[in-house]
Amino acid sequence: MQRVDCLKSVYAELEDCLVVTIMGAVAAELQSIGHRPNFFYLEHAMGLASSTGLGLALCLPEEKVVVLDGDGSLLMNLGSLSTMARYKPRNLVHIVFDNESLLSVGGFPTATSAGTDLEGIAQACGIPRSTTVRCLEDFTVAVSEALGADELSTIIAKVEATGPRVYVTDLTMLENRFEFSRCVRDRASRRAPEQPR
């Protein structure tokens, strides 16, 4: 299963969500399909995409938040699974692309290549819904179900260790950050229009 095909298969469903991605291939591939103002790409701070998604989800219970994580990033912040499980925001879907590799720095294998089971860890932390998928069909079904579930979900998607040729895109980090925060604000004001003064 290719990560970019996974992203294409759920791209339409991401339109209504707030999306936080990790750096590297995930960010570059999602942008290659098409950037949207409700997508925030955390181009560093490995491990903190899930924490960012948790902060957004807790503060905006009326929004659906999707985190596009990776095995290398999640392994750097496994405690995040326990913190997410502790608060169980119903509006958070955590997708982990597990290519068993630190692809962007030369493809060195991560611990998941040696048997570390991220779904097992998520489950043992107390994430209410966790699953591992290995083909595109199962992936799209798992994501659709998670988005409809009204319960915190972690989906481990086993993907090939392949990615784009380059990781730098023409969207600058600050442009993305301010566009995203403005988008969040606009969505909130559309839900609750300000009273005329």
Add this chain to the structure above:
Amino acid sequence: MPVSENNSRLIYQALKACGVRLLSALPETWLVHLIRMAEDDPEMLLVRLAKEEEGVGISAGAHLAGVKSAMLMQNHGFLAAINGIVSFAHLYKIPLLMLISYRGTFGERDPWQTEGGNVTEPLLRALGIPYLFLADPVTAEKRIRQAQTLAESSLQPVALLLMRDLMWEE
């Protein structure tokens, strides 16, 4: 336990008065009252962390959501959060209001805190993080308000060092 409940309440009320609605925290002795106050307050979202660096992501998420937040941590927790501070808060211009208990300095009895005490201020300076001391209950509220204002206007992390004189009743 001689942690000052009165001064903890003063700090907590000042945070509330600034509009802080989310607190991330990892327990440490000097912070016990502050954490309990957040726990008992239905208006406050208290997020208990496994490690302080998570708090950078959570505060960033809160900021992007339009919610004011603060981080409660020990100075060793600040050390544990530095990569997140640099490669998220600084890189993406995210305001962080960090309340850091300044352990391991004058009056410290726990030997294990002392190295962290030595490096806290040099690290804050190296990272270019503006900081002030909270040592006097008379000025504490004003300084918290000033720190919050600066974090929001400059879109960067700002630190308040919680001092023994304020937090501890010998």
